[in-house]
Amino acid sequence: MKKIAVIEDSRDVNAALTEFCKKLGNDINVDQFYDRESAESAIKETNYNLIVLDIELPPEKNAGIGIVYTNVTHHKSPVLVVSGLEQTVYKNVMSQLNVWDYLEKPIAADGQEFISSALRMLRAKIDIPVTQTPDLVIHDSSTGKVTYDGSPLNLPQTAKLILMRTYERRGKCVSYPEYYDLVKTGKNPEAIRQHVKTIRDALIEAGIEKEHIAVIRMKGVQWQD
Template sequence: MDILIVEDDLPLANVLKKVLEKNGFNVNIASDGEEAFNEILEKNYNLYLLDINLPKLNGHKLLKLIKHKDENAIVTMITASAEIEDIEKAYSYGCSEYIKKPFHAKELLIRINNLINKNEINDEIIVDNIKFVKSTMDLFIDNKPVELRKKEKRLLYILLDNLDKTVTKEKIIEFVWEGEKKDSYPLRQLVSTLKAKLSNHNIVSVVGIGYKFVKV
């Protein structure tokens, strides 16, 4: 599991990194909001540990960015702030946990493992003979792995995450192309290649609006 620690107190960040790596996690550190912003755009992490008071871009703004990119991302705020407004804002933006400094490393591990266990319950989406693992974006049909390219994975993710609901073309493009600016997006072609790998069922076009994934 990949974890991003966003913390400008580097001695603390390094201690947390060491503890987490000893417990089997892959950990990267960003020391300010701008560095974290670039990391979030370039890579999907399984879990984020965010300080609120960061140089260049604060934790609340980073939290909104993460949840906008992946509304199912697990985000834990770690901060010295005890202001109720900060806590309310963090939860309203979608954080999963809020830990006040100072805290014991063992407490952090307990909370992280608890969040992971809760998340794993909802990690697999099974529809008909299709199984999709959200955390890894792996697809299985009849229990056999199906190879997908990155954009196919992201397209399938957003459709399955909104099962039986129409997802607009605009929302799909924003998620699949991750904010990449282009003159045109080959969405129809991408849908076609993904449908072929799914034996041409489940994905339905909603004329003039977008697409949805349905049970057969």
């Protein structure tokens, strides 16, 4: 029996996604959740074959990100995000968190795109390689905070995203253009360097003496352990 978790606060949407999941096979058992607390409790206890997840679970705008981290630190189940939030920013963030796919609402009434994506995940031989970003740099959506090695960092949202991408690719130089999808304005090297300075200042303020984030002249930014 394959177990799927559907996490969506709208009862109508939750019911529709659940019905799509039941079309994936005769051996499907679906658990429905409408809030972060109950979903995280279940994810800690159950190794789901698939987690279908909305990002916004009121009152938290980014509750889904916190749920993804909970999944990563436990069973590492494949995650399919179904959200009404704009893909251009969130799809990239989700890929860094090893989310398998991101579908944007509204989902078509026939559910074919959803079913196709979900079937691909269920049929995969799953031993998911996970980049363990939560071990050192954690984005906690319940507080909006990022921490490094347990020390909270006071960062604006764009700097958080830049830090997460830089850390996820630690040891490699991330070119300036690879950050441009994370910023609304200032899509140029100088603006990215200003965000890096903000991150560096936050690390110093948190008592982190080693200079982990470095600007590579004429190239981009690199996280150094």
